[in-house]
Amino acid sequence: MKYKSQxxxxxxxxxAMLLLALQLVYGFIMGFAHMGYDGLHQFIPFNTARxxxxxxxxxxxxxxxxxxxxxxxxxxxxxxxxxTKLAYIQLITLxxxxxxxxxxxxxxxxEGRKFLEIPRPLDWLVVINVLTFLGIILATLFKGxxxxxxxxxxxxxxxxxxxxxxxGMIWFDNQTMxxxxxxxxxxxxxxxxxxxxxxxxxxxxxIKITGVDREVIEKWLYIIVGLTFLSGILGTGHHYYxxxxxxMWLIIGGIFSALxxxxxxxxxxFALAMYRKGEKRHPNKIALSWTLGTAxxxxxxxxxxxxxxxLPQVNMYTHGTLVTxxxxxxxxxxxxxxIVLAIIAFSMPNLTGRKRYTNNTNVFAFWMxxxxxxxxxxxFGVAGVAQVYLERKVGMDFGDVQQEIQxxxxxxxxxxxxxxxxxxxxxxxxxxYGKPTDEAIEN
Amino acid sequence: MLSxxxxxxxxxxxxxVTFAIxxxxxxxxxxxxxxxxxxxxxxxxxxxxxxxxxxxxxxMGCHTILGEGAYYAPExxxxxxxxxxxxxxxxLMSSGPWAPRGRKMVAYNMSxxxxxDMVSFFKxxxxxxxxxxxxxxxLKQQN
Numbered sequence: 001m002k003y004k005s006q007x008x009x010x011x012x013x014x015x016a017m018l019l020l021a022l023q024l025v026y027g028f029i030m031g032f033a034h035m036g037y038d039g040l041h042q043f044i045p046f047n048t049a050r051x052x053x054x055x056x057x058x059x060x061x062x063x064x065x066x067x068x069x070x071x072x073x074x075x076x077x078x079x080x081x082x083x084t085k086l087a088y089i090q091l092i093t094l095x096x097x098x099x100x101x102x103x104x105x106x107x108x109x110x111e112g113r114k115f116l117e118i119p120r121p122l123d124w125l126v127v128i129n130v131l132t133f134l135g136i137i138l139a140t141l142f143k144g145x146x147x148x149x150x151x152x153x154x155x156x157x158x159x160x161x162x163x164x165x166x167x168g169m170i171w172f173d174n175q176t177m178x179x180x181x182x183x184x185x186x187x188x189x190x191x192x193x194x195x196x197x198x199x200x201x202x203x204x205x206x207i208k209i210t211g212v213d214r215e216v217i218e219k220w221l222y223i224i225v226g227l228t229f230l231s232g233i234l235g236t237g238h239h240y241y242x243x244x245x246x247x248m249w250l251i252i253g254g255i256f257s258a259l260x261x262x263x264x265x266x267x268x269x270f271a272l273a274m275y276r277k278g279e280k281r282h283p284n285k286i287a288l289s290w291t292l293g294t295a296x297x298x299x300x301x302x303x304x305x306x307x308x309x310x311l312p313q314v315n316m317y318t319h320g321t322l323v324t325x326x327x328x329x330x331x332x333x334x335x336x337x338x339i340v341l342a343i344i345a346f347s348m349p350n351l352t353g354r355k356r357y358t359n360n361t362n363v364f365a366f367w368m369x370x371x372x373x374x375x376x377x378x379x380f381g382v383a384g385v386a387q388v389y390l391e392r393k394v395g396m397d398f399g400d401v402q403q404e405i406q407x408x409x410x411x412x413x414x415x416x417x418x419x420x421x422x423x424x425x426x427x428x429x430x431x432x433y434g435k436p437t438d439e440a441i442e443n
Numbered sequence: 444m445l446s447x448x449x450x451x452x453x454x455x456x457x458x459x460v461t462f463a464i465x466x467x468x469x470x471x472x473x474x475x476x477x478x479x480x481x482x483x484x485x486x487x488x489x490x491x492x493x494x495x496x497x498x499x500x501x502x503m504g505c506h507t508i509l510g511e512g513a514y515y516a517p518e519x520x521x522x523x524x525x526x527x528x529x530x531x532x533x534x535l536m537s538s539g540p541w542a543p544r545g546r547k548m549v550a551y552n553m554s555x556x557x558x559x560d561m562v563s564f565f566k567x568x569x570x571x572x573x574x575x576x577x578x579x580x581x582l583k584q585q586n
Contacts, residue, residue, distance in 0.1 A: 034515065041540070041547045046515045047504020105501075112501030114512055149447075173491045175568055176481045177473065179509060219447040226454035233461040234468075242576035243509040246476030250574065252468065316578050320510030320518055387514075395580030398517040399544040 001350045003074040005081035007436040010351050011091055012067030013344045017427050019060035019098070020337075024420050026053040031416060034402075034409040044106065051105045051117040057332060058115065059098050062161075064340030065197050066094075069137055069158060071347050072204050076151035077144025082136055090132045097125045113178065115186050116168045123169050130162045149218035150207065153225060154200025160193040176244040183239040190336070191232040191260060191302075198294075198339045199225050199267065205291045205346055206271060211280025220274075224266045231259035241312050242319055250312045257310040261303030264335075271295035284349060285358045289366050290342035297338055297370065301330025301377070317392045322405075323384035330377040341426065348433045353440030356433065365425035372419025376412055383408035480572040493564025496557055505548070508568065510576060516548065518577060523565040531565060532558040 001007070029040055029049040038046070074081055081087060101118045104110060110117040118126065137155055141147060168185035172178040203221045207214050237253020240246075271292050282288065305327040309318040318324065345362070349355050356362075383405045390401045445453070477483070497503075503512035506519050522531060534541050534548070535558040541548040553561070 030515075036545060038547055045505075045547075045549045047501045047513070047549070050504045050513045050515070051501060108500065110499075110501050112498045112503045114503050117501060117504075149451075173486060173494065174477065174481055174483065175494060175497075175509065176477050176571065178494075179511060180469075180473065180477070215447055219445065219450045222447065222450035222454045223445065226450070226457045229454070229458040230461055233458070233465045236465065237468075240472070242573045243511070244477060244480040244571040244573055245472050246480060247574060248468065248472070248476075312574075316576060319576060320507040320512070320514070322514050325514060391580075392578055393580055393582045395583035399546065402546065403544060 001071075001075070001347070001436075001440055002442060003080050004438055004441065005084045005087075006071050006074050006347075007351060007438075008081065008084050008087045008091070009067040009071035009347060010436040011088070012063050012070060013347075013430070015091065015095055016060045016064040016067060016340060016344075017430055019056050019063065020423065021427060022102075023053055023056035023060060024416075024423060026050075026056065027416065028413070028420075031409055031413045035406050035413070047112070048105050051110055051112075052102055054115055055101065055105070055117055056098075059094075061332075061336045061340055063094065064344070065158065065194075065201075066090075066133055068197075068201050068340065068343045069133075069154060071343065071351075072154060072201065073137055073140050073144075073151055076146065076148045076204070077141050078146050079140065079144040082139040082143060086132060087136055090129055090136070093125070093132075094129050097122055097129060113168075113182055116182060120169060120171075123165075127162075127165070130165070134159060134162055148214070149221060150200055150203045150214075153196055153203070153221055157193045157196030157198075157200060160196070161189055164188050164193060179243050180240070180245060183236055187236045187239055188233070190332070191235060192229065194336060195228040195232070195263060196225050198298075198335055199228070201339050201343050202267065202271065202291065202295065205287065205342060206274045206278075208346065209280075209282045209284065209288050209291060210274045210278025211282070212274045212278045216277075217274060220266075220270045224263055224270060227259075227266055228263040231256050231263060235260050235310075238310050238312075238315065241315055254310070254312050258307060260310070261299065261307050264299040264303035268295045268299040283355070283357050284346060286362045286366065287342060287346035289363075290338055290345050293366065293370065294334060294338035294342050297330065297334030297373075299334075301327070301332075301334035305330055305377070317388050318384070321384050321387050321391070322380055323388060326377055326380035326384050329380060330373060333373045344430065348430065350442075351436035351440060352433045353437055354433055356429070359429075361425050361432075362429045365422045365429060367422070368425065369419050369422030372415050372417070372422055375415030376419060379408050379412035379415055383412070482567070482570055485567055485570070487563060487567075489560050489563035490567040492557075493560040493562070493567075496553075496561055497564060500549075500551060509571075509573065516546070519565065520571070520573065521569050521577065523562065523569040528562050531562050535561055 026049045029044055030053060033046050070087060101122055109119060111119050141155060164185055167181040170181060199221050203217050206217050234252055235257035237249040238257035240249035240253055275292060309315055309323050386405050387401055390396045390404060505513050505516040508519050535551050535553040537550055538552045540550045
């Protein structure tokens with residue numbers, strides 16, 4: 001690392017690792033419940049496990065993004081963060097709000113709105129927290145010597161993500177209106193501004209790892225995020241097919257969401273092309289694996305598997321089934337889980353000064369987590385297609401169908417064990433690196 | 444090939460234009476389509492109380508409504524037509540866990556009034572025009 005204050009990033013990454021580990025525990029609870037083993041029902045009913053699982057996902061990824069920003073912005077702006085003290089306060093309060101929300105979910109304190117279960121009083125604390133974070137980042141950029149495209153795209157993504165949280169906080173009496181604006185948060189995050197954040201981090205990693213000229217990488221970054229918004233904003237319409245919002249969205253949503261994979265395809269081709277073009281061979285090969293991995297797996301998980309059920313004719317049958325879980329798992333993993341793991345893998349040697357780079361453990365982590373996730377995706381897919389056929393085509397009762405597809409959850413759990421072994425290895429490596437130190441500063 | 448500044452214009456221009464179109468379409472949807480499709484005139488206080496109960500108990504954590512939620516328990520948009528008032532109320536007012544085919548639902552032990560509000564909510568939402576969702580099972584054998 002080049003600046004002392006970049007060390008803040010380590011603690012955000014550490015929190016992200018902790019939350020990720022906890023997310024997996026709740027995932028297993030749900031997997032077993034689907035198989036019929038719901039022994040924890042009295043203490044952790046399915047809706048609690050589900051809210052915790054998805055919220056921890058969102059929070060660990062956002063924590064990772066924040067860590068990434070605290071690492072990247074000083075290096076890009078060429079100056080220290082304006083206040084590390086404030087950054088640590090922000091970290092601690094973020095953790096406290098997260099813990100309060102998760103505990104609340106076990107005591108029926110929540111708002112049952114998928115992904116946005118955090119009750120509104122706690123929402124305000126989230127808002128204050130995020131404003132503090134943005135304040136630090138923006139003030140640092142303002143003070144800094146340089147404002148690079150990479151840092152601007154990353155910051156723009158973070159600012160928009162914060163703004164888009166607000167429509168989700170408005171109360172509506174009408175369920176359709178509620179849902180309409182809930183997607184402004186959820187869809188415009190994951191198929192919009194989060195891709196800006198991902199693109200910014202990806203560009204930073206490619207610049208550092210491949211050594212390709214910044215101008216070339218940043219030009220492509222603009223094109224990719226341009227494609228993202230061009231397709232993704234109107235692509236929100238694919239959530240408006242069947243919730244009472246009218247027929248127009250069948251056409252608008254169908255056309256534009258079908259174009260969404262282009263941005264991910266662009267990202268994959270861009271990462272591979274830069275890797276081939278680059279003459280520099282950075283010794284941190286495992287960071288390169290995660291970087292190319294995120295570009296490719298996000299194209300498959302978010303792009304192709306999303307395309308598989310985005311057309312209204314298909315979505316009519318798959319809407320509200322396990323097919324969505326199939327797409328959701330690989331999309332979040334490929335696009336956002338892996339980019340966070342990529343920036344952590346890249347920055348750890350620089351933060352701690354220990355050049356561990358590639359070894360058996362982190363190669364194991366990379367392959368096991370990816371193979372495990374691929375297996376889980378297939379298990380969800382098979383269960384989902386069977387569900388669609390039996391329930392929506394043949395007209396079997398929901399409960400009967402669930403019994404028919406229980407066996408696929410056994411496979412799901414097996415694959416989840418593989419995935420977890422990969423994540424465990426990743427976290428083991430993280431711990432082995434030890435804490436960041438000022439001695440790691442390069443001149 | 445594009446220069447960096449042209450790429451920037453592509454990004455900013457594309458974003459502004461599509462976002463403006465999105466806002467326009469959203470306005471049309473919210474002001475015209477939603478009130479009509481959801482029969483907003485039928486949105487009584489009981490329905491709103493039912494929505495509060497729906498959210499404060501995180502029903503979406505297991506069920507789907509309008510096809511949105513979790514995939515652990517049945518889709519409930521048309522539950523009023525499918526099961527009727529009596530069945531819905533008995534499930535919600537049950538003091539022991541309701542467990543069809545062994546899959547347990549939390550025992551909500553609701554009062555008569557609360558259960559009635561939930562029924563009003565389900566009745567209202569069941570009448571929404573959803574462009575044909577959920578689809579009719581076209582391979583179902585007719586008896």
